Amino acid sequence: MGKAKSRANGDGDVYPRKNKAGEITSYRGAYFGPDGKRRYVSGKTKTEARNALAKARSDAAGGIVYDAGTTTLNTYLDQWLEDSVKNVVRQTTYERYETLCRVHIKPALGRVKLKSLTPDHVRKLYRDKLASGFSSRTVNYLHVTIHKALGQAVSDGIIGRNVARGVKSPRPGKAEIKPLSSDQAKTLVKTAKDIDDRYQALYLVALHTGMRSGEMLALRWDDVDLNGEKGSVQVRRTLSETRIGRLYELPKSGKGRSIKLSKKATDALKSHKRRQAEERLAAGTLWKDQDLVFPTTVGTPTSATNLLGRHFKPLLKEAELPNARLHDLRHTCATVLLIAGKHPKYVQELLGHASISITLDTYSHIIEGMDGGLGDAMDEAL
Known part of the structure; x- marks a missing residue:
């Protein structure tokens, strides 16, 4: 042999x-x-x-070399955040990724060499976070962050595979939404008018258009057309409160949209514009003109936190309505339209959702009859 x-x-x-x-x-x-x-x-x-x-x-x-060397996950995540995330995505998105890396991922896995990272490392991180009481939604955010970061490392030829790809993250539960009923929404609008809340037009516009609060606070008069009985609004930006201050950014979907206003919303904005002209005269030289539709009494951007704490929450109390968020006015708009039988595709475009699946996943489980009447149809057919 x-x-x-x-x-x-x-x-x-x-x-x-x-x-x-x-x-x-x-x-x-x-x-x-x-x-x-x-x-x-x-x-x-x-x-x-x-x-x-x-x-x-x-x-x-084949001439391919994956060489992460002695680079640790800690070092790589810092590099990824700086080179591939910062100034590439919205500032608020960058801050969320940075926080998840700094608070959760780096303390647990930061010392592991990038090339030595295994699926077991990632699974253990998820298990430990769940055992510590963090929600499945938070762990899912961690999974998205790790998957994106390692995916970039693969694309850059630093490592040969994305170990997070084969790891299943916990399925996040549906976020609970609490829309107002039609009667509650009417009460809110009436009470705001009765107490002369200076943001009464904002509440009505939110209910009639489903705009996000940041989108309304970033709205400029140049974006609004009030000619005729029914006007329109161009949603071009959102106001984000970040670590580096308030920033105007693209809407959440990454693109703008056009919204046709109802007659009530148009009338409310016309009245609001007259009110703002009076405030401008009263402020005199203190007025800082930024062409904003819903500014402070001196023309500067309104803080979402102040709007909620100093105006919206007291309004709910005055109207004897249950505790709610400003964002729930957006949910109210969507549910009212869907219950009225409006096509989900129209509601998706109105809200600015990236896909119709987001609209259906968010609202179908709370709207009676959105099963399409399948059971009745089968009874009738067979």
Whole structure:
């Protein structure tokens, strides 16, 4: 029998790595890259390490080199946030990713080398967060963040695979929405008028158009057409409150939209414009003209926090209505329209949802009859 062919140094099978007690902790394999340098892969089991070695050799044969070196996840996330996220997405989105990395991901996995990160690392992070009392929605946000970051590393050729891709995150529960009933919405509008709330037009516009609060606070008179009995509004931006101050950004969907106003909304804005002219005269030189539709009494951007705490919450109390958020006026608009039988596609476009599935997922479970009457149809047909 001939002697088995020996392998080149650094091109053999995987070998075990042991701790001080002599216990096997992982397996490692070496191969030569197309540049002639020896490189290593590892795995928790022999099979996992062999699979990784086979893939690395195949990639090397094709001239592909994944070289994360000694880069830790901590270092990579900092680089990813700075180069691939900051000034690329909305500031509020960047801040959410940065917070998730800083508060949750980096303390748990930051010291792990990027090339050594495994699906088990990611699964354990999710389990630990759930066990600590964090919601499935928060853990799902973590999953999205890790998946995006590692996906970028794969695209950049730093690592060969996205270990988060095969990890299932917990399914977040539906966010509870609490729209006002039609009668409650009427009470809100009437009470706002009775007490002469200076933001009464904003509440009515929110109910009639479903605009987000940030979109209304960013609205300029140049975006509004009040000619004729029914006007229109162009939603072009949103006002975001960030760590670096208030910023005008693109709407949440990333694009603007045009909304036709109801007669009541048009009339409310016409009345509001006259009121604002009086406030402008009263403010005199203190007025800071930014052409905003819903500014403060001196023309500057209205703080969403102040609007909620100093105006909307007291209004709810005065109207003897249940506690609600400004955003619930948007939900009220959507449910009123859907209950009235308006097509979900129209409601999606009005609200500025990126897809109709978002509209249906958000509202179908709370609207009686949105099952389309399937059961009745089958009874009639069969």
